[in-house]
Amino acid sequence: MIDSKIYGEHVTAWCPGCGNHDVLLALKDALARQDLEPHRFAVVSGIGQAAKIVHYVRGNGFNGLHGRALPPAQALKLVNPELKVVVESGDGCSYGEGGNHLLAAIRRNLDITLIVHNNQIYGLTKGQASPTTMTGHVTKNNPLGVFDQPFNPVAVAVAMRASFVARSFSGFKEHAAATIVAAMQHKGFSLVDMHSPCISFNKVNTFAWYKSRCKEVSHDPANWDEAMKTAMVFGEEIPIGVIYREQRPSKETLLPQCRDGAMYRRPVDMDKVAAHMLSYA
Amino acid sequence: MREELHLILGGEAGQGLDTVAGLLGKAVVRSGRHLLTVQHVMSRVRGGHNNFRMRLASRPVQGPPDTFDLLAAMSRESVDLHRERLAEGAVILVDGGWDMAPEPGLIGVPFAELAARPVFRNVALMGVLGAMLGIEADILRELVADNFRAKGDQIVSSNLDVLAASMRWAADNTPSLPLPGEGDSVTRLAMDGNQALVLGALAAGVRFCGYYPMSPATSIAEGLAQVAVDMGVVVEQAEDEIAAANMALGASFGGARSIVPTSGGGFALMTEAVSLAGVMEMPVVFAVAQRPGPATGLATRTEQADLELVLRAGHGEFHRAILAPADVADCFHLTHKAFDLAEKSQGPVFILSDQYLASAVRSVEPFDLGSLPSVAEPDLSDADPDGYHRYDWSAPVSPRRIPGHGKSLVLADCHEHDEQGHIIEAADIRVRMQDKRLAKMDVLQAEVLPPVFTGEDESDLLLVGWGSSGEVLREVAGILQGRGVKAASLCFTQVWPLAPETFLQRLHAAECVVAVEGNSTAQFARLLRETTGFHIANSVLRYDGRALTAGYVLERLAPILEAL
Numbered sequence: 001m002i003d004s005k006i007y008g009e010h011v012t013a014w015c016p017g018c019g020n021h022d023v024l025l026a027l028k029d030a031l032a033r034q035d036l037e038p039h040r041f042a043v044v045s046g047i048g049q050a051a052k053i054v055h056y057v058r059g060n061g062f063n064g065l066h067g068r069a070l071p072p073a074q075a076l077k078l079v080n081p082e083l084k085v086v087v088e089s090g091d092g093c094s095y096g097e098g099g100n101h102l103l104a105a106i107r108r109n110l111d112i113t114l115i116v117h118n119n120q121i122y123g124l125t126k127g128q129a130s131p132t133t134m135t136g137h138v139t140k141n142n143p144l145g146v147f148d149q150p151f152n153p154v155a156v157a158v159a160m161r162a163s164f165v166a167r168s169f170s171g172f173k174e175h176a177a178a179t180i181v182a183a184m185q186h187k188g189f190s191l192v193d194m195h196s197p198c199i200s201f202n203k204v205n206t207f208a209w210y211k212s213r214c215k216e217v218s219h220d221p222a223n224w225d226e227a228m229k230t231a232m233v234f235g236e237e238i239p240i241g242v243i244y245r246e247q248r249p250s251k252e253t254l255l256p257q258c259r260d261g262a263m264y265r266r267p268v269d270m271d272k273v274a275a276h277m278l279s280y281a
Numbered sequence: 282m283r284e285e286l287h288l289i290l291g292g293e294a295g296q297g298l299d300t301v302a303g304l305l306g307k308a309v310v311r312s313g314r315h316l317l318t319v320q321h322v323m324s325r326v327r328g329g330h331n332n333f334r335m336r337l338a339s340r341p342v343q344g345p346p347d348t349f350d351l352l353a354a355m356s357r358e359s360v361d362l363h364r365e366r367l368a369e370g371a372v373i374l375v376d377g378g379w380d381m382a383p384e385p386g387l388i389g390v391p392f393a394e395l396a397a398r399p400v401f402r403n404v405a406l407m408g409v410l411g412a413m414l415g416i417e418a419d420i421l422r423e424l425v426a427d428n429f430r431a432k433g434d435q436i437v438s439s440n441l442d443v444l445a446a447s448m449r450w451a452a453d454n455t456p457s458l459p460l461p462g463e464g465d466s467v468t469r470l471a472m473d474g475n476q477a478l479v480l481g482a483l484a485a486g487v488r489f490c491g492y493y494p495m496s497p498a499t500s501i502a503e504g505l506a507q508v509a510v511d512m513g514v515v516v517e518q519a520e521d522e523i524a525a526a527n528m529a530l531g532a533s534f535g536g537a538r539s540i541v542p543t544s545g546g547g548f549a550l551m552t553e554a555v556s557l558a559g560v561m562e563m564p565v566v567f568a569v570a571q572r573p574g575p576a577t578g579l580a581t582r583t584e585q586a587d588l589e590l591v592l593r594a595g596h597g598e599f600h601r602a603i604l605a606p607a608d609v610a611d612c613f614h615l616t617h618k619a620f621d622l623a624e625k626s627q628g629p630v631f632i633l634s635d636q637y638l639a640s641a642v643r644s645v646e647p648f649d650l651g652s653l654p655s656v657a658e659p660d661l662s663d664a665d666p667d668g669y670h671r672y673d674w675s676a677p678v679s680p681r682r683i684p685g686h687g688k689s690l691v692l693a694d695c696h697e698h699d700e701q702g703h704i705i706e707a708a709d710i711r712v713r714m715q716d717k718r719l720a721k722m723d724v725l726q727a728e729v730l731p732p733v734f735t736g737e738d739e740s741d742l743l744l745v746g747w748g749s750s751g752e753v754l755r756e757v758a759g760i761l762q763g764r765g766v767k768a769a770s771l772c773f774t775q776v777w778p779l780a781p782e783t784f785l786q787r788l789h790a791a792e793c794v795v796a797v798e799g800n801s802t803a804q805f806a807r808l809l810r811e812t813t814g815f816h817i818a819n820s821v822l823r824y825d826g827r828a829l830t831a832g833y834v835l836e837r838l839a840p841i842l843e844a845l
Contacts, residue, residue: 013704039666039688044531047695054692055703060684061692062534063704064527065553071491071524072531076684078515079489079537083685104520257513264536264659264683266513268486270650276508277480277647280470281311 004032008058013049019170019196019207020049023117024056026176027086031059033181034084041084044073046098048090049124050117050196067097070105070114077110080262081252084184085112092122095131095151102153105189106162111250113183113190116153117170119198120205127201137204155231157191158244161224164190165231165244169214170197171207175240182242188250195238210238217241283461287346288335288410289363292355295327297403301353302333303642304424305407308416309337310471310644311424313464318642319345319828324496324580330358337414339462342643344753347832351413351458353406357381372456374409388455395450401443408447415459418448470645474612474638475542478568479504480648481616482540483512485656489532489539490516491525493547496580497636498570501542522547526554526567533563534693536659536683538620542568545587546577552594555629559599561693562672562679562718564623564630567591568616571635573826582826583636585748585799588808591631592777599718602725603631603777605748606638607733609645611774617653618728624657626724627678633776635799637828638749663687670700674713677720722778729775731783736762736769741845742838743791745817747773747805750797753829757797757838760831766842767792776805781813788815793845796820797834 007028014020031041038059045051047066054061060083064072069089077085094102094116105114120137122128127140131151138145157165164186168179176194183190195214197207217239219226227244252258260266292298299320306318317336323329336346349367353374354360360375367373367386375381377389395405404425411421425444429437472480478501482490492502506516515532519525522543529539543551548569558565569591573584591603602622604615616632623630660680666688673679682689692702697714699705733751736743736758744754751772761768771787773779788794788809796806796817801824806817821837823829 037688038690039685042534042684052704055694058690060690061694061702062531063692063694063696064530065557065695068523068527068553071519071527072534075489075491075515075517075528075531075537075539076535078517079532079535080685083535100520101524104524255515256510257515260513262536262683262685263488263513263515264686266486266488268484269512270484272512273480273484274650276483276512277470277650278468280472280476281468281647 002032002035002037004028006038006058007031010056012056013052015200017199018049019119019198020053020117022170022173022176023050023115023194023196024053026170026173026180027053027057027088027115029177030180030184033177034184036084041086042076044076044085044087045069046089046093047124048093050088050090051093053088067093067101069093070098070101073112074105074108074110077112078252078255078258079264081258082261086184087112087114089116090123091116091118091120091130091132095153099131103160106157106160108251109163109189109248110252111187111189113180113192115180115192115194117196118153118193119196119202121198121202123198123201134204152231152234153191153193154243155228158224158227158231161246162191162244163188163246163248164242165227166191166242167193167195167238167240169195169210169240171211172214172240179241186245188248213238214240217243221245284340285336285338285342286458286461287349287368288337288351288353289332289349289366290335290353290355291330291332291359291363293327294323294325294329294331296355298331298333298355300428301403301407301410302335304428305410306335306642307424307471308411308420309460310469311420312416312460313466314339314460314462314644315341316471316642316644317342317345319637320640322581330356330362332359332363337461343756345637345641345828345830347830353410355402355406372458391450395447396443401440404440404443405447408444409451409455412448412451413455413458415457421448468647470647471642472609472645473640473642474606474609474634475500475570475640476504477609477612477645478616478632478634481613482620483508484650484653485617485620486538487540487620488514488537489529490514490542491519491528491532491539492516492542493519493522493525495544495547497572497639498542498544498547498568500639501568522550523553526551527557529565530554530558530561530563533565534684534691536686538564540566540568542570544570544572545574545590548587548590548594556595556597556599557695558629559595559597559718560695560697562627563693564627566616566619566623566630566632568632568634570639571633573824579826581636583799583828584824584826585635585750586801586804586824588633588776588804591633592808598715599628600626600722600725601629601631601777602626603633603775604730605633605774605776607749607751607772607774608638609643610648612638613648615774617656621654621656622725622728624659625678626721627681628721633748635749659683661686663689666690671702672698672700672714674700674717677717678724725778726780729778729780729783731780732771732773734769734771734784734787737767739790740769741767741792742769742842743787743794744768744770744797745794745806746770746797747776750799750829753831753834754797756831757834760835773805776808779809779812785813785815793819793841795838795841797829799823799829
């Protein structure tokens with residue numbers, strides 16, 4: 001195992017006490033446990049407090065636009081299957097703005113890992129409701145409380161038979177790191193719904209709130225029916241751990257043109273271009 | 282003997298007219314003649330009225346034809362719709378089963394006899410037309426056999442029987458309408474603009490295409506998809522246009538040359554990624570095939586009205602280049618060049634085409650692949666990886682390295698950033714980084730394609746066009762010169778940036794300058810005025826969804842010519 005110091009020490013723009021610090025530590029720990037040198041992986045993100053993590057990990061990074069972490073990450077994996085690709089974003093980015101991309105990414109099943117820092121609130125824009133904010137939660141922009149039903153990412157992912165679905169809590173550091181390792185080791189699309197409290201704008205879903213509710217799952221993650229039942233549980237009890245897992249080939253392994261490694265190294269075969277051109281004669 | 286022959290094939294979508302037009306066009310090109318086939322299709326899969334207009338000639342042809350020597354009507358509606366466009370003595374082929382009053386030139390083809398089932402009627406029509414044009418039977422047979430080979434021997438042999446019977450019938454019952462001029466044995470290709478664009482991308486080493494289907498750009502992605510495994514290209518149909526464009530940037534980050542084919546409506550959604558390419562300094566090629574707007578407009582028709590959209594797309598200030606091919610060969614060469622420019626300038630480069638150019642098939646010489654210039658490469662040195670900064674500002678264009686290649690770490694960021702790519706808000710760094718990006722204009726300016734001028738230096742009438750309108754202008758100028766008018770044309774195949782020193786003199790030297798564009802507000806003339814101060818007061822504009830033709834332009838030039 002390499003020393004996680006290799007990923008650097010950076011001054012962050014996060015509030016002291018923010019759950020993101022723990023996710024960052026867990027990520028570095030997970031990278032170190034896999035002996036991943038900085039040039040062997042890329043972290044891709046969108047916008048939000050969580051998305052800034054790209055700037056706090058020494059490695060390759062692509063900090064794109066709001067909701068758009070998954071599309072470039074998937075393309076990166078397609079054109080260079082040798083790179084480990086980790087996507088980090090928040091609940092607003094992945095479950096709101098980028099919701100359609102999440103559904104498509106689950107269907108594509110490329111071998112990438114999505115870690116969603118889920119704090120059930122918009123932190124960067126200072127306290128508006130997010131897709132996972134619970135019904136009744138009073139926020140700055142919902143003085144009467146949120147009327148909308150919260151999005152259940154885990155249930156949606158299991159329903160779509162995402163090949164790896166897990167939930168963790170940043171406050172349980174070992175659990176968070178181990179879950180990220182399991183997700184990254186899984187061949188195929190992996191989702192880690194990582195609850196990570198926002199201490200400034202979410203006074204409901206706090207460290208203590210998660211800590212008293214998060215309980216390790218006990219069902220067989222290969223059992224879809226059991227996984228579906230577990231995925232529907234969220235509230236007084238929050239099941240954490242690997243909720244669902246199945247093995248199927250990831251998309252980049254199914255595409256013959258992706259089998260020879262990074263595409264940028266391949267020279268243009270002008271004889272083939274010529275043959276293709278002459279097919280129009 | 283005629284120098285040209287104009288055919289129009291009309292009927293409903295789903296009748297297989299595109300197959301006839303495609304195969305017949307190929308046969309004409311294999312017979313050593315020149316060809317242009319323009320599609321007019323409705324935005325529906327079956328029914329409606331579609332037509333294919335073919336211009337066959339003994340010399341290279343330019344724009345679409347205005348009148349026709351033969352109408353092949355596969356629906357009765359087609360006869361009425363096109364009657365007034367027929368030249369004197371034109372032949373009208375109709376279904377012999379229709380109850381139609383006899384008239385000169387009208388010939389009833391016994392489709393019911395020639396084609397046992399309606400599905401064979403397109404091949405029957407091809408046989409009749411092939412025989413009338415005097416195309417060698419072997420050429421037709423080979424094309425039919427190739428076209429149906431995948432469906433099995435039985436289908437091939439049935440189609441060949443229909444072809445033979447139809448040719449025999451036509452030999453006895455139709456007038457001869459021989460192909461213009463002598464055929465030559467030079468190998469030419471029959472290809473549309475999008476197919477040439479695909480070839481240009483392949484020759485430039487394209488590795489990734491992100492797209493969401495939209496006419497008339499879809500055939501670019503389809504063309505790439507068909508050769509994706511063989512050529513080593515990933516073609517990903519994204520969940521939406523936003524994903525397609527953002528994917529292309531991710532692929533480009535990974536070192537893959539990337540293209541995003543789309544049309545105006547799809548491109549509107551992609552503009553966030555254009556801006557992202559601007560700040561990330563990411564090479565990417567957008568191929569925007571224009572169709573009429575606003576919004577969904579006329580989905581299967583043509584227009585040149587997205588110049589300003591493409592020119593301004595994306596918030597903030599950053600540079601781009603916009604190439605506007607005038608013909609099929611340009612589609613190939615400018616696409617190849619676009620990839621080079623994107624890498625050299627590390628930013629977005631656009632190919633601004635349109636439905637007419639994208640789908641019109643024409644005869645073209647095979648491209649000289651051996652003489653193509655090389656395409657710029659990223660920096661694959663990995664020298665001093667610890668000292669590597671993605672946005673090193675010692676030069677406007679920083680070395681672009683590829684993640685995973687060597688130990689250099691690459692950080693691409695959407696925020697304003699420092700040399701390493703980290704978020705900053707410092708005023709001085711912001712200014713320096715913005716200045717660095719803007720300085721890349723010199724890279725683009727050094728490679729600007731000058732407009733193509735034809736005609737006399739001091740002309741009475743100078744026609745100015747861009748993209749696909751350019752070649753119609755050349756044709757119109759030629760016709761006017763034949764009539765004794767001192768006419769000239771100036772055709773832009775790059776519309777941004779502009780290099781006024783390459784053309785401003787021409788504008789000043791002409792007695793009268795007329796802008797000819799496929800839009801309703803003369804967008805390019807406005808851009809010329811903004812860039813050079815030169816005001817083009819006269820314009821001929823077309824925005825009914827149809828391509829400019831020489832006849833259309835000449836008619837509207839008449840009052841201007843009279844005033845000269």
